[in-house]
Amino acid sequence: xxxxxxxxxxxxxxxxxxxxxxxxxxxxxxxxxxxxxxxxxxxxxxxxxxxxxxxxxxxxxxxxxxxxxxxxxxxxxxxxxxxxxxxxxxxxxxxxxxxxxxxxxxxxxxxxxxxxxxxxxxxxxxxxxxxxxxxxxxxxxxxxxxxxxxxxxxxxxxxxxxxxxxxxxxxxxxxxxxxxxxxxxxxxxxxxxxxxxxxxxxxxxxxxxxxxxxxxxxxxxxxxxxxxxxxxxxxxxxxxxxxxxxxxxxxxxxxxxxxxxxxxxxxxxxxxxxxxxxxxxxxxxxxxxxxxxxxxxxxxxxxxxxxxxxxxxxxxxxxxxxxxxxxxxxxxxxxxxxxxxxxx
Numbered sequence: 001x002x003x004x005x006x007x008x009x010x011x012x013x014x015x016x017x018x019x020x021x022x023x024x025x026x027x028x029x030x031x032x033x034x035x036x037x038x039x040x041x042x043x044x045x046x047x048x049x050x051x052x053x054x055x056x057x058x059x060x061x062x063x064x065x066x067x068x069x070x071x072x073x074x075x076x077x078x079x080x081x082x083x084x085x086x087x088x089x090x091x092x093x094x095x096x097x098x099x100x101x102x103x104x105x106x107x108x109x110x111x112x113x114x115x116x117x118x119x120x121x122x123x124x125x126x127x128x129x130x131x132x133x134x135x136x137x138x139x140x141x142x143x144x145x146x147x148x149x150x151x152x153x154x155x156x157x158x159x160x161x162x163x164x165x166x167x168x169x170x171x172x173x174x175x176x177x178x179x180x181x182x183x184x185x186x187x188x189x190x191x192x193x194x195x196x197x198x199x200x201x202x203x204x205x206x207x208x209x210x211x212x213x214x215x216x217x218x219x220x221x222x223x224x225x226x227x228x229x230x231x232x233x234x235x236x237x238x239x240x241x242x243x244x245x246x247x248x249x250x251x252x253x254x255x256x257x258x259x260x261x262x263x264x265x266x267x268x269x270x271x272x273x274x275x276x277x278x279x280x281x282x283x284x285x286x287x288x289x290x291x292x293x294x295x296x297x298x299x300x301x302x303x304x305x306x307x308x309x310x311x312x313x314x315x316x317x318x319x320x321x322x323x324x325x326x327x328x329x330x331x332x333x334x335x336x337x338x339x340x341x342x343x344x
Contacts, residue, residue, distance in 0.1 A: 035154075036154065036157050037310070038154045038318065039154035039155070039156075039157030039158045039161065040157075040161065041318045041321070042154065042155070042158040042318075043157070043158045043159075043161040043162040043165060044165075044198075045198050045202045045321075046076055046158065046162050047162060047165045047166060047169075048194065048198040048199070048202075049198070049199065049202060049203075050072045050076070050162075050166065051169065054068055054069070054072060054166055054169060055169070057071075057072075065166075065167055065169075066167060068166075069163060069166040069167050070163075072166065073159055073162060073163060073166075076159075076162075077159065080155075081155075182332060186332045186335060189328075189332060190328070190332065193328050194325070194328075197321060197324045197325065197328070198321065201318075201320055201321050201324075205240055205300075207284065208239065208240075208281055208284050209236045209237070209239045209240050210236060211280050211281070211284055212235060212236060212239040212245075212246050212277050212280055212281055213233060213235050213236025213237075213239065214232070214236075215276050215280050216231070216232045216235040216236070216246060216249075216250060216273065216277050217229060217231075217232030217235075219250075219269055219272040219273055219276065219277065220232060220253070220269075222268075222272070223257065223262075223265040223266075223268050223269040223272070224257070224262065224265050225253055225257075225269075231249060231253065234249055235249040235250060235277075239281065240304065241301075241304055245281065246273070246277055246278070246281070247273075247278075250269065250270075250273040250277065251270075253269065254266050254269050254270045254273075257269060299320055299323050299324055299327070300320045302319075302320075302323050303319040303320025303321065303322065303323040303324070304319050304320060305319070306319045306322065306323060307319015307320065307322070310322075
């Protein structure tokens with residue numbers, strides 16, 4: 001009996017040592033390749049979006065898997081790279097104007113806030129806070145631009161990894177499902193929820209931001225904002241941020257027009273953005289996001305904050321995805337233990 005306990009202890013000790021070594025090596029490798037995490041997430045996202053078409057071409061149409069993979073990657077590259085390429089060529093050279101004129105942009109807001117403070121006798125927002133806000137945005141955009149440029153390097157890794165994932169799709173999925181420590185029902189839940197969440201964020205959020213940016217450009221053009229394409233692009237990016245969204249840009253622009261004496265244009269732009277730009281977001285969000293996954297705005301908010309910190313610009317999409325996936329795993333974890341508790 002004593003010898004059996006000794007063997008059991010030795011076996012248990014060996015497992016602990018092996019686990020520690022395994023975790024240490026994994027952590028060491030992770031530290032060296034963590035800059036490729038956005039590329040990895042991007043390849044997973046594209047794989048999920050392409051999976052149904054890939055399987056249809058390979059297993060129903062009997063296409064060669066390499067030919068089908070290359071065709072889908074070319075289509076993905078065209079859809080993704082052309083818009084970013086056009087933005088880089090036409091818009092990014094103008095972004096320095098945003099940093100140079102950030103204080104001027106917020107001058108209108110300062111005057112409006114000053115009049116509200118004077119008429120009500122209550123300091124709603126101090127001028128010092130507005131100065132800090134403009135300085136923060138002006139300093140944040142170069143970092144955002146740098147993160148966007150770093151994303152270009154990850155794009156190469158996205159398509160490199162995507163090629164191997166798609167050419168070995170069936171084998172890869174079999175191995176993943178085999179080693180996931182969940183029952184069959186929760187494995188099915190993981191796969192279905194992953195598809196819904198990824199599709200919701202990868203298609204829904206970009207569609208919402210592009211729609212808001214497009215209608216914002218029209219409004220900026222109508223009411224005399226200089227460089228409407230530039231401001232439309234920045235509005236498109238900021239619209240991803242929940243709660244404040246596109247208002248982070250068009251509200252200061254309204255203040256800018258008002259402070260320069262264009263009162264009619266300022267009121268017109270405010271009404272246009274409130275009625276058109278915001279309503280477009282509400283309508284499309286109801287149609288697109290709820291069609292795939294009913295995502296709570298707080299998940300998007302915390303996800304955007306987390307994503308920007310971890311991954312930079314590309315984290316605007318992958319941050320909310322991680323938060324949603326964390327909640328999904330917690331739900332599955334509870335289900336697993338609840339089932340075990342019922343059987344015991």
